[in-house]
Amino acid sequence: MTTPSESTQTLDQDNTDRRTIDNKLSEMTLHREDAVQDMGYGDAIRILPNVNVIKIGGQSVMDRGRSSLFPLVEEIAECAKTFDMLLCSGGGTRARHVYSVALDLELPTGVLAAVGVATSVQNARILQMLLAKHGGILMNPEDFEKLTLYFRSRCIPIMIGMPPYEFWEKPAESGRIPSNRTDSGTYLTGEFLGARSVIYVKDEQGLYTDDPKKNPDAKFIPKITASELLDKNLNDLVVEPVVLQNMKNAAHVREIQVINGLIPGNLTKALQGEHVGTIIYED
Amino acid sequence: MSDLVKSGDGERTHIESKLMRESLLDQKVVDATKTDDEISILPDVNVIALGGQSIIDRGKKVLFPVLDALVEARKNHKLIVGVGGGARTRHTFHVCLDLGIPTGGMAMVAGGVDEQNSKMIGCLLAKHKGVVLNKDHFLDLPLWLEYGMIPIMTGMPPYHYWEPPTGSKRLPSHGEDTGLFMVSEVLGVRSIIYLKDEDGLYSEDPKKNPNAEFIKTTSARELLDRNLPDMLIEPSVLKTMIDARHTRRLQIINGLKPELLTAALEGEQVGTIIYSDDADMP
Numbered sequence: 001m002t003t004p005s006e007s008t009q010t011l012d013q014d015n016t017d018r019r020t021i022d023n024k025l026s027e028m029t030l031h032r033e034d035a036v037q038d039m040g041y042g043d044a045i046r047i048l049p050n051v052n053v054i055k056i057g058g059q060s061v062m063d064r065g066r067s068s069l070f071p072l073v074e075e076i077a078e079c080a081k082t083f084d085m086l087l088c089s090g091g092g093t094r095a096r097h098v099y100s101v102a103l104d105l106e107l108p109t110g111v112l113a114a115v116g117v118a119t120s121v122q123n124a125r126i127l128q129m130l131l132a133k134h135g136g137i138l139m140n141p142e143d144f145e146k147l148t149l150y151f152r153s154r155c156i157p158i159m160i161g162m163p164p165y166e167f168w169e170k171p172a173e174s175g176r177i178p179s180n181r182t183d184s185g186t187y188l189t190g191e192f193l194g195a196r197s198v199i200y201v202k203d204e205q206g207l208y209t210d211d212p213k214k215n216p217d218a219k220f221i222p223k224i225t226a227s228e229l230l231d232k233n234l235n236d237l238v239v240e241p242v243v244l245q246n247m248k249n250a251a252h253v254r255e256i257q258v259i260n261g262l263i264p265g266n267l268t269k270a271l272q273g274e275h276v277g278t279i280i281y282e283d
Numbered sequence: 284m285s286d287l288v289k290s291g292d293g294e295r296t297h298i299e300s301k302l303m304r305e306s307l308l309d310q311k312v313v314d315a316t317k318t319d320d321e322i323s324i325l326p327d328v329n330v331i332a333l334g335g336q337s338i339i340d341r342g343k344k345v346l347f348p349v350l351d352a353l354v355e356a357r358k359n360h361k362l363i364v365g366v367g368g369g370a371r372t373r374h375t376f377h378v379c380l381d382l383g384i385p386t387g388g389m390a391m392v393a394g395g396v397d398e399q400n401s402k403m404i405g406c407l408l409a410k411h412k413g414v415v416l417n418k419d420h421f422l423d424l425p426l427w428l429e430y431g432m433i434p435i436m437t438g439m440p441p442y443h444y445w446e447p448p449t450g451s452k453r454l455p456s457h458g459e460d461t462g463l464f465m466v467s468e469v470l471g472v473r474s475i476i477y478l479k480d481e482d483g484l485y486s487e488d489p490k491k492n493p494n495a496e497f498i499k500t501t502s503a504r505e506l507l508d509r510n511l512p513d514m515l516i517e518p519s520v521l522k523t524m525i526d527a528r529h530t531r532r533l534q535i536i537n538g539l540k541p542e543l544l545t546a547a548l549e550g551e552q553v554g555t556i557i558y559s560d561d562a563d564m565p
Contacts, residue, residue, distance in 0.1 A: 016539075018340045018480075020370045023377040029488070029513045030373070033452050036380060044453065045383035059295055067293040093297050096307065099316075100300035106322045108528060110469030144444055167421055168440035168465040171526045175316035177307055188445040192387035203295075211306055236309045242447075249450040251385060 044251045046194025048147065051084045052271055053190035053198045055161055055182060058092025060203035061261055062123050069130070072201070072261050075268060077134035080156045083271050086147065086195075087131075088161035088186040089123035091116055095181075103176060113162075113169035113178035120160040120182055128158050147193075161185045183240040187247070187256065194252040199270050200239060201261035206278025207238040222275070226282040238278065247282045255281040321528050323471025328361045328428060329548060330467040330475040332438065332460065335369025337480035337515070338538045339400050345539060349478065350404070352541035353433065354411040360473075360548050361428050363466065364413075366404055367438045367459035368396035376454055390439070390446035390455040397437035397459060405435050424470075438462045460517040464530060471529035476547050478538030479515050483555025488513040500556045500565060516557075524559050531563035532556060 020026045024039055054076075061068060079085060095116050102112050128138040137150055139157040141164055150157040161182025169178045183200065190198035207229075208218035226244040229237070237244075238258050247254060259266045259277035269276045286299040305312045331353065333339060339346060353364060368375075372393050379389045405415035414427055416434040418441050427434045438459025446455045460477065467475040484506075485495040491513075498506075503521040506514075516535060524530065536543045536554035543553040556565050 013343050016341050016344045018336055018370065019342060020340070021374045023374055025373040025377045025380075026370065030376070030454055031514055031518050032512065033450075036453055037451055039380075041380040041453075042383050044385040047385065047388070063295045063297075064293055065296065093295065096302035096305070097298045097300045099307075100302045103301070103316050103318070106318055106320050108321050108324075108469055108471070110465065111324075141443070163445035164441050164443055165445070166441065167469045168442070168462060170465065170523045171468065171528055172313070173526050174310075175313040176318065176321070177313050177316055181307070185445060188387065188447060191448055192385055192444045194385065211309065235311060236306050238308070240308065246447050249448040251448055251450075251453075 044194075046252055048084070048151075048193045049196060051086055051147075051151070051190075051193055051195045053086050053088060053186055053193070053195045054267070055088045055186040055198075055200045056090060056123070056127060057200070057202040057261070058090030058095060058119070058123055058182065060090070060092075061201055062090065062126065063092045064203065064262075068203075068262055071264055072267070073127075073130045073134075075264060076131065076156065079268055079271055080134065080154070084151045085156055085271075086189065086193075087127060087136075087156060087158045088182065088189060089120050089127055089158065090161050090182040091119040092123065094122070095119040099177060107176075109171045109176045109178050110167040110169050112176060113180070114166040116178060116181065117160060117162045117164075117166065120162040124158050124160050131156055131158065159189070163188055179240065179242045181240055184242045184246070187239075187243045187253065190256075191246065191250050191253045197271070197273075198253050198256045199267070200256065200258040201267060202238065202258055203260060203262050204238065204258075205260045206258045207280070209234065211236045221278055223279045223281070226280055229280060239280070244280065247280070250282070254283070255279060321471075323529060325361075325424065325428070325470040325472055328363055328424075328470060328472040330363045330365060330463055330472055331356075331544070332365045332463045332475065332477040333367060333404070334477070334479045334538065335367030335372065335396070335400055335438075335459065337369075338478055339366070339404070340369040341480070345480075346407075348541045349538050349544075350407055350411075352544045354408070356544055356548055357411070357431070357433055362433055363416075363424070363428075363472075364404065364408075364433055364435045365438045365459065365463035365466065366397055366401040366435060368393060368400065371396040371399070372458075380453060386448050386453055386455055387442075387444040387446045389453075390457070391443045393455070394437060394439045394441075394443070397439050401435050401437045408433055408435065436463075436466065440465055456517070456519045458517050458519075461519045461523060464520045464523055464533070467533075468523070468527050468530040474548070474550075475530055475533045476544070477516065477533065477535045478544070479535055480537065480539055481515060481535075482537045483535050484515060484557070486511060498555055500552070500558070502558055502560055502564075504560065506557060521557065524557070527559060531559040532565065
């Protein structure tokens with residue numbers, strides 16, 4: 001690092017110059033796309049490259065109750081003996097209800113995002129109680145840096161899927177539903193950590209050309225790139241579209257898999273790297 | 284709106300509501316949530332963004348008159364003061380880039396600089412009812428405003444480790460300008476004014492090219508299309524502004540001329556005005 005400029009060393013109260021710290025970025029505009037290219041900085045590191053980030057769907061899994069969730073909980077416990085797994089909870093039916101109420105009250109997107117968090121917290125707590133005997137531990141986003149401790153102790157950390165944007169969630173292009181919900185938060189968790197895999201456990205085999213619950217003719221798509229999927233402009237997607245946008249800019253997580261967690265064994269296979277659902281990737 | 288609907292064992296339990304059984308990923312469902320009557324949460328408040336590098340890093344001689352102007356303005360207007368980072372943010376990014384810290388990690392640690400600045404501004408404004416407002420206490424704002432206080436917030440949005448990746452750019456795209464824009468937008472406030480160290484926006488950095496063209500009024504889209512090499516406001520503010528429901532206009536004024544603040548709060552144009560689209564033109 002170079003010597004600090006004079007203005008930081010002298011205490012001259014008449015000086016109205018910017019007090020700077022000399023470095024490669026001290027005087028340049030940081031807003032350009034190519035701002036730091038060719039400046040000789042190395043690549044981004046992977047923080048926890050062995051971790052698998054698994055989202056447990058809210059409406060698709062949690063809200064189905066005991067007969068669907070209990071077998072999955074057992075499978076998670078078994079997988080956690082081999083794999084480092086961070087679980088992220090979805091929202092689901094109560095999130096939809098609170099959005100619906102808030103929309104009716106003419107509230108903005110940021111408020112919807114702020115109230116939506118609590119449903120994800122409820123589901124994280126419920127999952128923790130179900131997994132406690134297997135080492136399930138609730139992790140607040142504020143304790144994110146303690147992840148390593150939990151993995152070293154062979155715990156299964158459970159965190160909310162919602163990102164902490166809350167009132168700072170930007171207005172969407174259309175409508176008022178927050179663009180960044182639990183799929184997005186889960187993906188960003190994986191991308192930040194440089195995770196081994198990001199897997200979405202839902203109640204469909206993966207991606208279809210339309211909502212298979214409403215249209216029985218919807219066709220299954222086993223593998224597709226994020227760009228292709230965005231270009232298709234499908235009316236209904238299996239993950240939040242912002243995940244696909246973020247994948248295009250990702251440093252690490254360029255592939256996600258959406259699987260049907262109601263079929264026993266699927267999660268285990270997906271963790272072993274098998275293709276059991278829809279894989280979305282970006283070159 | 285409280286009827287439970289369950290079709291059978293192992294099926295999803297729904298609550299009767301407009302979004303029941305609907306996929307929130309269905310574009311038609313999303314489109315239907317549009318409204319023209321979204322409420323303004325705090326319609327009589329003004330957000331004032333203090334640049335870190337452009338104002339605070341210049342020291343006492345520049346900052347004290349700005350604070351005086353804020354105290355004076357508070358007599359007639361409710362204010363929220365937002366604080367940016369500056370030289371130490373840049374230094375943080377430089378160190379982090381060198382160490383390979385990913386985008387979310389940079390966003391997480393950079394917030395510390397905003398916190399330092401907000402604490403200093405908080406102490407300087409304390410005797411004039413300045414109070415540092417932690418983001419967790421966002422909904423306490425009405426309390427402070429009602430008591431004539433000047434809440435001071437850090438600028439960076441709380442995206443933290445969840446800051447979206449930015450490809451080869453690597454630096455976070457959401458800084459203090461965007462965070463404060465979102466405070467303005469979600470609260471539906473009366474106005475947002477950015478205090479920087481130039482008379483407004485120029486086609487190039489006027490510190491490097493004295494012949495740079497001054498841009499007095501422009502739409503956000505126009506400005507994005509021009510793809511200027513140097514801008515004193517984050518491009519992500521402009522992108523957000525296009526979809527904004529409330530904050531469809533912002534003004535950038537010269538904080539080195541603090542007397543302009545009152546005029547700007549009265550609605551006068553004393554710097555650069557950026558608006559969302561033609562309907563919002565001043």
